[in-house]
Amino acid sequence: MQQRVPERTVAGYQEQRLMASVRKLKKKNGAVFYQALWSVRDLDGTRRQPSKSFATMKEAKAFAAQMAKEVEGAGVHDRRYTLGEYLKYWVDWVDRTGQKSPTTIDFYRRSCDHVVEFAGRIELRKLDARILDQAYAELLERGGWSHKPGKDGAPRQRVALAARTVHHCHRVISNALKQARKWKLVGENVATDASPPSPQKSKARSMSDEEASRVWHAALKTQTRAKGYPGLDAAVMLLLTCGIRRSELLGLCWDAVDLDVATIEVRQTLIQSNAGVELRAATKTKSSARPISLPLAVVERLRQHKAMIMRQALAYGRDYLRDPFFVFPEHGGAMPNPRTWTGRLRSIMNSAGVKRIQPCHGWRHTMATSMIRNGVDLKTVSTRLGHSTTAITNDLYVHPEDVRDRAAAEVIGTHFEALTRG
Structure with a gap:
């Protein structure tokens, strides 16, 4: 069991919307340790204060300063949100705020679902351009489903998605990550460094x-x-x-x-x-x-x-x-x-x-x-x-x-x- 001592706050680090600090604590047996604390916000806006214990004040202060910097710059959260969880939250937010029509919202959901199938379990803060490129490659190879039913009750076959469809998926993901950066959930929009397929532009087909x-x-x-x-x-x-x-x-x-x-x-x-x-x-x-x-x-x-x-x-x-x-x-x-x-x-x-x-x-x-x-x-x-x-x-x-x-x-x-x- 841990208990506080009167001089619990040794150092504080104010970084705009968060506070990182170190406090000195004692165990029941009298042993002293130091606890680094920092503030984070969940996707729903709830503020929480994770902590980590260290044997020395120096280690605790260094870690607190690191957390203050990372949370502000890269949105590090104690809760490890996956890409799939974030994309669902983002599409729901766009829908709730009435920014797009229902047909566009449906398009966003389908596009996100394609990418989530191959990269949805990746932690949002660990996502990088290489992972997105791998997901796009999978979509180009087997991202869709055949419209024809399988023979003798077998499931439908996987088929390739068109380059244009995958490119649209990339644009949706990039918009989502752009908003994540604004919300300080990530430090950068890694989609800007990804290499989606470039479908050949064609003029609109019209009647003679x-x-x-x-x-x-x-x-x-x-x-x-x-x-x-x-x-x-x-x-x-x-x-x-x-x-x-x-x-x-x-x-x-x-x-x-x-x-x-x-x-x-x-x-x-x-x-x-x-x-x-x-x-x-x-x-x-x-x-x-x-x-x-x-x-x-x-x-x-x-x-x-x-x-x-x-x-x-x-x-x-x-x-x-x-x-x-x-x-x-x-x-x-x-x-x-x-x-x-x-x-x-x-x-x-x-x-x-x-x-x-x-x-x-x-x-x-x-x-x-x-x-x-x-x-x-x-x-x-x-x-x-x-x-x-x-x-x-x-x-x-x-x-x-x-x-x-x-x-x-x-x-x-x-x-x-x-x-x-x-």
Whole structure:
């Protein structure tokens, strides 16, 4: 058993948010020893004071000073957090603070899970670039699982992850470790010295004019034959001329549509994550919230579509969902389902014989490519797409010259009208 003596504090070391000290103690038999103490914080903010005993004051003071320096510079904790524990805490923190959308949070979790499988048990303070490089090599070799079931009930086979996927994992891990450094959990972001695979950059795949024309006519055919979703052609027009994301299209409500001024306002998004479908007031980035000018042909089609929606709501009665009042609702005004819409758009593309292009996102690329080809400047294209910087647009497309968004709407409107003739 240990007991304190009156002169317990011999030396103190104040290092900003922590205290390291040495105290002199006596055992029951009268033997003197020295105890080094230092303060640490857990991930949840709890402050604790670990200690270690020494035979001499010199040893205790040296160790206390070392702990003061290491805790402040490298975040040494008595609790040995693993990389897996920290990444879980970090993703939960990003989610709780509302910094990212649910789909981005799901992406973060999947990316972290990939790395945790091969490096999750490593202590956070012992993590280095070599360990991360080994994990990336494992992911490139066998980081995924085959979609095909094993023969005779055998488990699915391990398969390689694409270099692009592993690169995305590295970016997520680097962001997590950057925050760990800010929290003083580590002394440096070791991911900056890692060597993730560098996937070859490729331009976004977009439809040719002939393919876009086929898609439009396939959508129009579903309306003239009264098959499929009523107003599907109006949605296709918006996708091909406004370049909005799927989440922005489905989150669009009539109070954000001004047909007299010929604009729509992107204010909210409708996304699907593991938690279900959710309407979010916040868009992807600050630049994602934006007005978009409409070509006249799209305005006229939306007038017709709105009249049809109003008739449906009137016929349905008081139970029709009018708050929010979706532009492309499901039955009874219900919230659109993103996966259902992806299926509808993919069906249109299959009918048109257009392959290897993502529904919605590929059409967004198509609009941007058409605008650039017709001389609209990069800044206007970037603003219309809702990119946070022109660098993103530049990486996907090319450099053109300066025109306003209204001119952009006229250009793409003329181009679209040419596609829809015949």
